[in-house]
Structures are given as structure tokens and as C-alpha cells.
Amino acid sequence: MSDSALPGEISARPAGSAWLARLVASRGFQTWAARFPLTRRLVRREGEAMFDLLAGFCHSQVLSALVQLGTLDRLMQGPLSADALALHARVPPERMQVLLRAGVALGLLRQRRAERFAISRTGAALTGVPGLPQMIAHHDVLYRDLADPVAFFRGEVETELADFWPYVFGGEMDGAQAQTYSQLMADSQRLVAEDTLATVDLSNVQHLMDVGGGSGAFLAEVGVAYPALRLTLFDLPQVAPQAEARFARAGMAERTEIVGGSFREAALPEGADGISLIRVLYDHSDETVKTLLARVFAALPEGGRLIISEPMTGGARPSRAGDGYFALYTMAMRTGRARSAHEIAALCEVAGFADVQTPRARRPFVTSCVVATKPSA
């Protein structure tokens, strides 16, 4: 063990990686590499990437301010002067200038002539992503939980996010609360449904039951894509009734059934030959997930399909969205965890499923899928 190694730590000496890390960290090497023509550009790019990591919180807050002050929405109507934007936002003009220029630097806005600002293509696309502005506004809760990152990772923070989603603790909430939570989920569901339906073919399914289906946003999209499919929504008794109005509006009341219940407490209803779990597993512990998958398995007929769709970690190759964001989000929720497609596939196999597939995700920052089949006995 090297002098500097902690108890239990394996010394890397004389292996190359620790030596290389020390070399790259040394001032002398950095000064040389910044001047040497072949490494100069790389050093600059690495420096910028490092600075982006360091400044990430400021960048998120610029985005959050532009969304919450309504500046992006206002600029969707056309370019405006910095003074007009300051007046609308009730922000002193000189401070608004700083915010607007930061927005330009981050690619959300464009500056036209000296004092006029316009929305950029990225800014415009952002206002059109369903649920994204709501998610950005809701981030203040997550960021308060992360304010002391050391305490957060040590598990010493009583996170607020856990109270924001109380259903994961067993459904202790009233109908009004349930509506607030389900709305945020429903707003962001469109993209998840889009990617899930682009990845998974349901043409062989006759009857799909969406377990933990919230206010029915996923099933409403499925119903449009598959007009002959029978649909059942299963969710907690306080949540499930919200789907009724959505199905009626979509003209799907005839072919949908809404069932209230808890997958922690009892068996799932039988009758569907496909069961979907959309953004459900990551809210729950491995124990609850095992129970749920066993109940899904029991409820399906032989040949029945299981469709799981939610943001996943990168497994052996950690990903920015999965490991750098969703893993922290679910940790702040305290009840579940983000898992890799490989881990979810293994849990499906433990429950008895076969032909477990992990198709390539279209946009892993939106969702990834795992599909499996109940084999014949």
C-alpha cells in the first residue's frame, strides 16, 4: 500500500493511471500542454468542460429565472428591448441585462442590436417541450435538497422532495394533493409516451393494463396509436379517478376501465395480455419492485408482455442524465433508485419473465425501455 493510501484502499502504484493522473494534475505539465501546439486545443476544450461543471448551478439558475419570470414565453411573441423585459419581469434594468446576456451566452436567447433580445432556436424548442418549464420550476425543491452535497451524499439531509411525492410512502394524501402531483407527471408524459411507443410494438397486444398509470396520460397516447386496444388503468384509489375525465375527453371511455388499488397490498387484476409500468419502478425499493414484478407476472397470461419505461442509469457506462441526474433525484426521494436496463432485466428474470429485451433508447434522458414475456409453463 502506498503512503497516501487509506485503509482498505488499493494502491495504484506503480500502475500507469495514478502516475498519469499526477502528471496531468501538475502545474508544470499543464503550463507546457497549454503552450504545446498539439495539445493546446485539447487543453482549452478540457478547461472549458471543467468550467462548465463548476458553473453548472449558475447556468441552471439562469434557465430557471428566464422560465419563472416568463421571459422566454414573452420573447416567443417577438423581440423586445431589455427595458421592456425588465419592466414585465419587475427586475431592475441593470440586473435584467446581466440575466439576458447570460441567456445569450447559454444559447437560450439572441441579442439583436445593442438593446433588443430575441428567443433562440433552443429557447423556442424549450418552451415547446411539454412539462419542461414545470419541471424546471419544480427544481427549486431538488436544489434545496442538494444545497449541502456532502451531507446529501452522506444521507444526513431530510430531503424535501420526499414530501413532494408522498404517494411513494404508501398513498397518504388527499385527492387535491394527488391532482398536483399527477399533473406534473402528466405534463411530462407526452415525450415519454412518444419514445416508448416508438421503441415498443404493441400490435400483438389486445388489452393493456397500465399499472401506476397516474391520470391516464400514457394510456390516452396509446389509445390514439392503437385504436382497437382495450385499456385498463390501475393506480392508488386517490389517483386513479383523475383519469376518467381524460378518457372521456379523448373519446375513449367505452374501451377503458379504471381500477383503484395498491400493488403493495394485493394481487393485480387479471385479464390484460400486456402490462406497462411507466416511471413506476424507480420510485421503489428492490423489495417492492420484486413484489410488484411477481404480481405482474401472476396477473399476465402465458405469452403476456411486460413493458417497462423510465429513465435508467448507464450501468457499466455511467450516463450524464441517468447517473448525473436521475440517480440523484431518486436518492432525494429516498424510497427508490434509478436502475440500469441490465439491473431491471435481471429483476424481470427473477420474477420468471423470459425473452427480456433492452432496446436502444431514442433519447435516454427522456426514457429507456425493457420488455419481457411470460413464458409458457
Ligand SMILES: C[S@@+](CC[C@H](N)C(=O)[O-])C[C@H]1O[C@@H](n2cnc3c(N)ncnc32)[C@H](O)[C@@H]1O
Ligand atoms: C412517477 S408516477 C408515474 C405516473 C405515470 N405512469 C407517468 O409516467 O406519468 C408513479 C405512479 O405510481 C403510482 N403508485 C405509487 N404507489 C402505488 C401503489 N402502491 N399502487 C398503485 N399505484 C401506485 C402513483 O400514484 C403514481 O401515479
